[in-house]
Amino acid sequence: MMEFERLKRRNQDLLLIETIKRVGPSNYSLLARLTGLNPETVRYKISKQLGKFGLGLTVNIDYGELGFTLGLLKVKSNSSTGKSWFDHAHYLMLLSKVAGTDNYVCLYGIPYRFKKKYAESFEKMKADGLIQEFELTELNWTRYPPFRSELYNFDTKNWNVDWKRIEASASEAGVSSFSVNRDPKVDDVDIKILKYLKEDPTYDLAKIGKAIDVNPRTVRYHHNEHVMKSKLILGNNIRWTRPLQQGRSGEIMQIIADFKGLDQEQLVPVRKLFNKLPFTWLEGGTEHNEYLALMDVPILSFHECLGFIETHLGAVRSKMNLIILDSSKTQSMGVPDEMFDKRLGWRLFEASDSGTPSDDEKDSRQVVEGNRDPRQ
Numbered sequence: 158m159m160e161f162e163r164l165k166r167r168n169q170d171l172l173l174i175e176t177i178k179r180v181g182p183s184n185y186s187l188l189a190r191l192t193g194l195n196p197e198t199v200r201y202k203i204s205k206q207l208g209k210f211g212l213g214l215t216v217n218i219d220y221g222e223l224g225f226t227l228g229l230l231k232v233k234s235n236s237s238t239g240k241s242w243f244d245h246a247h248y249l250m251l252l253s254k255v256a257g258t259d260n261y262v263c264l265y266g267i268p269y270r271f272k273k274k275y276a277e278s279f280e281k282m283k284a285d286g287l288i289q290e291f292e293l294t295e296l297n298w299t300r301y302p303p304f305r306s307e308l309y310n311f312d313t314k315n316w317n318v319d320w321k322r323i324e325a326s327a328s329e330a331g332v333s334s335f336s337v338n339r340d341p342k343v344d345d346v347d348i349k350i351l352k353y354l355k356e357d358p359t360y361d362l363a364k365i366g367k368a369i370d371v372n373p374r375t376v377r378y379h380h381n382e383h384v385m386k387s388k389l390i391l392g393n394n395i396r397w398t399r400p401l402q403q404g405r406s407g408e409i410m411q412i413i414a415d416f417k418g419l420d421q422e423q424l425v426p427v428r429k430l431f432n433k434l435p436f437t438w439l440e441g442g443t444e445h446n447e448y449l450a451l452m453d454v455p456i457l458s459f460h461e462c463l464g465f466i467e468t469h470l471g472a473v474r475s476k477m478n479l480i481i482l483d484s485s486k487t488q489s490m491g492v493p494d495e496m497f498d499k500r501l502g503w504r505l506f507e508a509s510d511s512g513t514p515s516d517d518e519k520d521s522r523q524v525v526e527g528n529r530d531p532r533q
Contacts, residue, residue, distance in 0.1 A: 211314035211399025224341030225266035233290040242287040254486040268503040300333040304395040305435035352492040406485040413480040416448040
């Protein structure tokens with residue numbers, strides 16, 4: 158009887174997670190109808206139980222629709238100065254330090270009209286002695302592979318992978334974002350909504366309105382008509398976060414598999430391989446078939462995972478650079494709402510950094526004012 162109850166609860170958890178991935182976590186009544194669970198049970202499982210399972214909720218934002226060009230930033234810092242280069246860097250989405258080095262690997266999203274000046278800002282850091290070297294690689298696309306519930310053990314709060322039988326999903330179910338070269342159709346309320354939902358997808362819209370001092374009806378209008386209809390949020394996902402939740406960064410290996418020199422024929426099996434792994438939470442590529450996959454690997458599965466990758470890559474192994482990150486110094490950044498001005502739109506610098514807008518920022522003003530919501 159106890160085994161039956163355990164299996165019943167597991168099936169409920171699996172069903173709820175798969176439903177959250179489809180419709181999001183905020184509408185408890187809708188989730189209850191779709192899963193057959195009591196609304197209060199849904200509320201408890203989302204607010205209390207997911208964290209106990211070692212899982213966290215997130216939304217996948219389409220940064221391309223925000224007018225961003227996405228990219229990979231590699232920096233060799235100058236530790237002798239005693240100053241942090243990243244205190245002078247904006248628009249970072251992920252900040253990671255390579256284990257045992259002064260090197261950093263970051264993801265960034267920059268408004269496309271600032272691409273040149275963004276590179277110039279790192280040249281200035283280099284001239285000022287904050288960094289020794291840097292490299293910016295523009296990504297043409299990024300994709301968020303979905304959480305693989307069928308490979309997760311809710312009892313042990315860890316992955317349960319059969320390395321002899323692991324297969325990729327039948328279809329590429331994750332959502333993709335593409336870099337664009339056009340101005341976004343967003344305003345400051347849209348950006349604030351994205352910021353709060355990125356931090357907590359269950360955040361109530363009325364509370365967002367109170368936090369940003371905007372009428373809740375206006376916030377709801379922006380959420381429905383701008384954020385959702387414009388697909389600024391690509392979808393909902395779940396991340397395995399247990400080691401970081403419990404402050405046990407030593408139980409997780411954060412890895413970037415970075416490939417250069419692939420041709421189109423080689424890229425297809427490489428992507429298929431990394432999408433078999435439930436540890437891959439982000440992948441991306443350039444126009445010239447450079448490819449990267451970011452993974453959160455349990456320390457107990459690290460050697461098996463590496464062996465699996467090496468065995469299945471074959472001759473392409475020579476084109477892979479495996480980067481091991483210091484998981485205790487990895488930071489995920491939120492939506493950079495501080496960089497968005499009501500009149501100017503996206504800025505390259507914060508107001509405290511530069512009192513005079515650049516020509517590009519002046520051009521952005523016309524775009525934002527043209528998209529202003531008449532109900533505000």
